[in-house]
Amino acid sequence: MIEETPRYNVYSKYLAKHFGGKVYKLPVNLPGTCPNRNGDLGVGGCIFCDETGAGFQCLPSTLTVISQIEENKRFFIKRFGAEKFIIYFQAFTNTYMPLSLFKDYIRSACTEDVVGISISTRPDCINDSYLEFLQKLKKEKNITIDIELGLQTVNYHTLQRVNRGHGLAEFIDAALRIQRMGMDVCAHIILNLPWDNKLDVVENAKIISALKIKYVKLHSLYVVEGTSLGEMYKNNEIQIISLEEYIDWVILFLEHLDPDIIIQRLVGKGPQESLLFSNWQTSWWKIKQMIEDSMLDKDTRQGKHFDYLNGSAIINAGFNKC
Numbered sequence: 001m002i003e004e005t006p007r008y009n010v011y012s013k014y015l016a017k018h019f020g021g022k023v024y025k026l027p028v029n030l031p032g033t034c035p036n037r038n039g040d041l042g043v044g045g046c047i048f049c050d051e052t053g054a055g056f057q058c059l060p061s062t063l064t065v066i067s068q069i070e071e072n073k074r075f076f077i078k079r080f081g082a083e084k085f086i087i088y089f090q091a092f093t094n095t096y097m098p099l100s101l102f103k104d105y106i107r108s109a110c111t112e113d114v115v116g117i118s119i120s121t122r123p124d125c126i127n128d129s130y131l132e133f134l135q136k137l138k139k140e141k142n143i144t145i146d147i148e149l150g151l152q153t154v155n156y157h158t159l160q161r162v163n164r165g166h167g168l169a170e171f172i173d174a175a176l177r178i179q180r181m182g183m184d185v186c187a188h189i190i191l192n193l194p195w196d197n198k199l200d201v202v203e204n205a206k207i208i209s210a211l212k213i214k215y216v217k218l219h220s221l222y223v224v225e226g227t228s229l230g231e232m233y234k235n236n237e238i239q240i241i242s243l244e245e246y247i248d249w250v251i252l253f254l255e256h257l258d259p260d261i262i263i264q265r266l267v268g269k270g271p272q273e274s275l276l277f278s279n280w281q282t283s284w285w286k287i288k289q290m291i292e293d294s295m296l297d298k299d300t301r302q303g304k305h306f307d308y309l310n311g312s313a314i315i316n317a318g319f320n321k322c
Contacts, residue, residue: 007295008254008302011215011264019115021083026072030105031061032092035125036165046152047162047228048190048221050274061091065108073113086116086144095121095130103133110137116144118186123149124166126174131181138183146184146215149174154207158195163228168207175211186215186264191253192246193221194238201249205256210309215262218253220246220287222270222278230276243280243287250291251300259303266291 006013015023037045059068069087076082087109095102109117117134126147138145149171153159156167175185187208191201208216221240223233232238241249250266267287270278279287295301314320 007292007300008266009259009262011262014262019084022081023084023086023115024076024080024082025086025088025118026069026076027059027088027090028065028068028072028109029059029061029063029091030065030089030094030097032094032097034093034122035096036122036163046164047232048223050224050227050271065105066111069109069111069114084113084115086118087114088118088120090120093122093125094119095125095127099129099133102130106134106137110141110143114143116146118146118148120148120150120188122166123151123170123174126177128177131177131183134183135181144184146186147174147178148186148188148215148217150188152188152190153193153196153200154203155193155196155200158193158200161195162193172207172211175213179212184214185211186217187213188217188219189253190219190221191249192241194240198249198252201253202256205253206308209256209258209261209306212258213261215264216257217264217268218250218266219268220279222268223276224270225274225276233276240277243282243290246280247287247291247294251295251298254295254302255300255304256306256308257302258306259301261302263302 034045034049059071063071069085073082073085076085089105089109097105106117106119117137119134126149134145134147137143151168151171152162152164154168154171159167171187175187178185189204189208191204223230223240229238233240246267254263267279267284269284311320
């Protein structure tokens with residue numbers, strides 16, 4: 001089924017409208033690590049994270065930032081006719097490094113045709129000194145800057161189970177600090193972690209909406225060989241919901257989400273060479289289409305149940321009317 005008007009706030013359409021042209025994200029891989037790996041918070045990282053730190057689609061970090069940008073530019077221009085670019089610092093924790101080094105990396109990315117910078121990091125690695133630099137750079141270069149925070153879930157019990165190394169409070173603090181500096185937040189959510197349920201799905205949407213987050217990126221859980229989660233999976237210690245349930249959970253999440261929030265992704269994918277489980281052996285684009293078809297079948301849309309803020313009990317009772 002195909003419908004001209006999307007039933008959720010699609011990222012690609014927002015980019016085309018905001019920037020006026022074909023805009024693509026160029027992944028850049030920095031040599032780095034994570035405080036949950038190097039011993040500062042813990043070792044081994046989150047139970048689902050492998051040694052690439054979610055940067056399996058990036059060029060090697062041994063290449064300079066400029067070299068990665070130019071190589072990726074050539075590919076996206078030839079393959080997709082790209083006109084403008086957002087540089088996406090993707091793998092590991094990209095603010096977890098000395099401030100002087102961070103400044104050098106980010107400044108070097110501000111090349112021709114770059115209209116934005118997107119920085120992936122952890123909520124507990126957001127600091128005012130780094131944000132003040134980004135705020136000045138945003139004004140100086142007239143670019144957009146968003147920071148992608150790996151929340152994964154608002155269920156702090158699940159965060160502990162996955163060895164995340166932070167709770168919900170750190171995410172709230174980081175989001176508020178970023179927004180006060182005039183930059184945007186992208187919340188990264190793994191919607192089907194084994195210890196979450198539908199209540200968590202709804203609460204994810206509610207907290208993200210209450211915080212006025214600008215972007216959301218949903219990821220289906222994948223399981224990689226050599227991780228703690230991989231061992232749990234092989235030992236049948238965890239259960240992963242079905243594809244049909246995942247589709248229902250995505251729709252439930254969207255129904256409770258502020259309709260103004262922009263959806264960067266509905267489903268993700270993992271590194272093909274070491275996967276134990278990913279997307280129910282179904283291509284990500286097919287799952288995306290199944291979600292969209294199901295929303296059409298159910299005649300539902302993003303924000304359908306966005307009615308819980310601003311004292312909803314007062315509003316529902318009609319007490320706010322003169």
